[in-house]
Amino acid sequence: MPERELTFAQAVREALAEEMRRDSRVCIIGEDVAEAGTPFKVLSGLVEEFGAKRVVDTPISEAGFTGVAVGAAMTGLRPVVDIMFGDFITLTMDQMVNQAAKAHYMSGGHWKVPMVMRTTLGATRRSAAQHSQSLHAWFSHVPGLKVVLPSTPFDAKGLLKTAIRDENPVIFFEDKMMYKLKGPVPEDDYTIPLGVADVKRSGDDITLVATSSMVQVALGAAILLEREGISAEVVDPRTTWPLDEKTLIDSAKKTSRVIVLDEGYGRYGVTAELAAVIAEGAFYDLDAPVKRMGAMHVPIPFSPPLEDATVPTEQTVFEAARAMCKPS
Amino acid sequence: MAFSVVMPALEMAQETGKLIAWRKKEGDRVTKGEPLLEIETDKAVMEVEATADGILAGITGIVGSDIPVGQTIAWIVSPGEKPPVEKDAGASAPAARGKTESHAVPVAASAPAPTAAAGAKISPKARRLAKELGVDVASVRGSGPGGEILASDVQTAAAPTAAASTVASAKSANVEVPSTLGRLMAERTTQSWTTVPHFFVTRDIDATALNAYREKLLAEIERTDGIRITHTDLLVALTSRVLLKHPQLNSSFTTPGIRLHDHVNMGVAIAVNDGVVAAVIPNAHTASLAEIAKQRRDIADRARAGKLRPADIADATFTISNLGMYHVDHFTAIITPPQAAILAVGSIADRVVAVEGKPAIRPMMTLTLSSDHRVADGARAAMFLNDLAEALREPQNSLR
CATH class of the missing domain: 3.40.50.970 (Thiamin diphosphate (ThDP)-binding fold, Pyr/PP domains)
Structure with a gap:
């Protein structure tokens, strides 16, 4: 149907x-x-x-x-x-x-x-x-x-x-x-439990953990990465609390590389917590430090070109992921 | 000042040691007491600790080579200090017994070309895999964005002869490369099984008296010596005393002949992570039960922590392997040459047996003796088991 x-x-x-x-x-x-x-x-x-x-x-x-x-x-x-x-x-x-x-x-x-x-x-x-x-x-x-x-x-x-x-x-x-x-969106009455992450796209080389609209950014970046032969997994925690730590850690163990994306400020932010959970749970399965990408540590500017530069985009996520995966 | 790192002598008669792995790389900071390298003698693999604080430099010891005892294989220097130039750079010449004093070679020239840059970064995953797969990271070239050694680099290095294969991403997840202990176990058991003519004699023993005796002594020895005695401890004590009457089974098969021992150094098989080791309780035939219990616990703890010394595993005259705790009913064990026999002990479990013509339930235990037929025959083995069964029926007679 x-x-x-x-x-x-x-x-x-x-x-x-x-x-x-x-x-x-x-x-x-x-x-x-x-x-x-x-x-x-x-x-x-x-x-x-x-x-x-x-x-x-x-x-x-x-x-x-x-x-x-x-x-x-x-x-x-x-x-x-x-x-x-x-x-x-x-x-x-x-x-x-x-x-x-x-x-x-x-x-x-x-x-x-x-x-x-x-x-x-x-x-x-x-x-x-x-x-x-x-x-x-x-x-x-x-x-x-x-x-x-x-x-x-x-x-x-x-x-x-x-x-x-x-x-x-x-x-x-x-x-x-x-x-x-x-x-x-189904017409029927369905619910999604809190604290259950969703793997929005399966991949092998790098995990992009993303929240809210950053999930869409990550999915766009994953398509760009695919053209370079890099297979990205996109994991959406869906709730920051309760947090589905296991799915994040399992994905990190699978791919060995992680970028965490969230539109909040990076400093003391959601990305810090998620990165710490992954580093604690998957340390011995990581091939690179967990990378965080969030809003720049500035008041969000009104100026359109400046505002666009403060948050992660498909292009910046793609470039960061490629830099982590490509051999020197 | 610079301290030399030399190939140590870990045993009296040791002439060379095989360098298995450097735990540190050229340029790494080391702390006194930290594991620095691994060497293998003909009996064991040992960690060698750093004898000083400083920077590891001037490595000349090549992984995999046999190096004469006493030869300098690296230096520990102060930051910024250059390692001294050794007059005798014989490390790269394998089996260079006779030292020649003539040619002075700069250390840099004789050092193995380091493929990984000094202080190269390695990912946590790669470091773990290197340990698991037994890969020396000093010889791995990193392919990370900044030259870091990644998991795939270690896997490629570990894959035997597949290095040139174009399938770089092929994962070797299902191939387990044995650890050094695992490799030694494979070599030794193969050698024993293919050269020693084994035969097996089995006997069921009623363990009622043994259980009762242990119950009786358990609290007493725990109070006086602070240790809980186990069935293995009792078996070590009783078997070693019975062995004195059966020297053929407490002997070594050597080229000149069969050496009968007048003492019992009891090897106890201990399962560790990557295999089995037999640690030794020396002179078990004269040791008290409490002494045996303490020594057995000490070697078992150290075996599991990977801290056994060569002396702990040397010169056993007989071995006991007890799989009772794994609920094994009975099994046959492989002899550790030059020993002539090994006793395999199954679990103690209630079984129905005939007692005075009627079925009865008794705690039973099956003992299987593996013997070297070049040393002993079936009747000899049976007599030993008979005496051992006797001792187990009345343990107090042998031990008090």
């Missing part, structure tokens, strides 16, 4: 709509989520189907409505918070890190916080330094929070459903440059 193709945005919307139909406790709260359907038009049509009581527009007040969602989750609802730009999670940090992440633990399991925070990451949209960052490493650092980074429409739908059904807080990062990406 030929599968339907949906865009990434449509896949997210379908997951939300299906979950809201399935469970009346699921609701949406955030800025411009109702009639506007968010600036990225991800939520278009939802307020029409579910009404303003379940798709709630708020003032510009991230700390406030995130706190409202934490409380609502503790008292019986399953809110999905929309933080328009991932840069704005700075305002929600106390609610997420000190309240949502801790309630289940500090109440001895009495309270649960079944909420999802959906937000965005990713540069190259010409949105300048305050609207272009990828800050998912921050939440990945905190015990009690789960962090999801879908890379395809298929993964987006399956992972978002799992996140909504989780009994404690999950942060769901969508790359704003991927909303128009198309891919097959």
